[in-house]
Amino acid sequence: MKCKICGNKAVIKLRAHNIALCEKDYIAFFEKRVLKTIRKYRMFDKDHKILVAVSGGKDSLSIWELLLSRGFNAVGLYIDLGIENYSEDSKSKCINFAKDKNAELEIANVKEYFNGLSIPEIARYVRRKTCSVCGLIKRYIMNRRALEGGYDVLVTGHNLDDEVSTLFGNMIHWQVEYLARQFPVLEKNHDKMVKKVKPFVTSTEREVAAYALMKGIDYMEKECPFSIGATSLFYKRLLNELEEKQPGSKLRFLNGFYENSGIFQTFRKELKLRACERCGYPTTETVCSFCRLRERIGNIVEKSEDRL
């Protein structure tokens, strides 16, 4: 198997693109595709102040790596979720990466907002699913830290597999309102809401993993313990079976959706956003769900302290 560009020994074969490449040419090929996606969806350019949400996993560290190596002004944001046997390791991966690259890393800690409680503890207190509580809290902190730091855009490492699995779930269940919103770019539509972008939407998980390996990124291989049995992982497996049989189908499915996403706009609900009475960040209610969660936790903690 020879590299299609230079003729040297290829190290990776991409059936979806009908190409085999050596390490050097793969890195160039991968980066070029990502940069093209960034330009195509007008995500950002070199004048922008970029905040990259990093978890320590391959996706987020890879996009940070790519942006840094291509001269973008990209600062990392790590959110410590307080998950045992997971958060400590993932945090140190991010810190080491930042040191190694001489890059700036911001660290936020969920415990600072929730009376010293971690994500699993909060979920237990309010009897909600861990992943749903975690999503809500991360989205809030990412947005708030991005605005407080004066960043123009927030980058996340969502890859093609993530996006296509979400798309598949939304399609199967005809979640038309979600379909109306799913896009590689979420524009700023409130002065306290940052623009959010996903430059890896056209790169598969396998392609990102290969990039991370070739670039020698020391990433966290362990998955979050709460992700076990997630429906999204089941969808990913089905879609990988499809990809195996019809190479390129994940990319075609997602691109076709983006190209035709106009047909779902009739289902788009224009949300009337206003400032949360507590924190000032956007919400459709009087008090935002993050502040309501904080208040519930505050009350519960107070009550249990009363009982002591």
Place this chain on the structure above:
Amino acid sequence: MKCKICGNKAVIKLRAHNIALCEKDYIAFFEKRVLKTIRKYRMFDKDHKILVAVSGGKDSLSIWELLLSRGFNAVGLYIDLGIENYSEDSKSKCINFAKDKNAELEIANVKEYFNGLSIPEIARYVRRKTCSVCGLIKRYIMNRRALEGGYDVLVTGHNLDDEVSTLFGNMIHWQVEYLARQFPVLEKNHDKMVKKVKPFVTSTEREVAAYALMKGIDYMEKECPFSIGATSLFYKRLLNELEEKQPGSKLRFLNGFYENSGIFQTFRKELKLRACERCGYPTTETVCSFCRLRERIGNIVEKSEDRL
């Protein structure tokens, strides 16, 4: 496991409907759902002259059985494709069924239209895929026989699994023109085109098979030898994995699509149908694809006879 209706021993559990039923109540449940689909999509009623395309398989014999037992005016149409070790058996299943029910069966033979050639022979002569040639020929003959016989509507046995697998393929590949046309009813839109309906679109393959078994229908279990490895079978397997994990998802996916099918209408190409110069049946060209195929076969056969 007890029947939800009568409390006797249940013989089938339907996770998608969260119900277990005895044989008698299953048959009633199944038929009721099909009759509801027939009414909902205004397929036909007891005043109509119905032609049922029967292959000898469980789906087509079951819909014929259901229509006959419920007092509909339903005549069968068997098309002999001339496939060795398959067509003979499937034809005799249809003939026996008709005899048993004292029902009328029309028989058409592909060979009569194509100089004595069978479907596999025709495909080989014109170097096209067997299934594509077969589909074209069957569609033509079904439509023509329905009109020649003065029928109001043509019924086919397509079940939920067939429809959802087609939907899935069209979605994955964003075949928007096909999506704009996929519906349980294809209305007559030319005086030489019969209305086509699929009363089993809300019944899974498993549900139809159970109905066929309970009603003692002697159907053809063998699949067509040309269907091996078909993409539709691969899609069906993936969708069955989904159904296993999320009972009812096939039905929800398809129903959601029908409910939202309006959004694809922007892609509907209004075909300008005219009468084929040879046969008078509708086509978008001067000569319809069936007559062109017949002419090609005629030329090929003549040439090979010349060589003899």
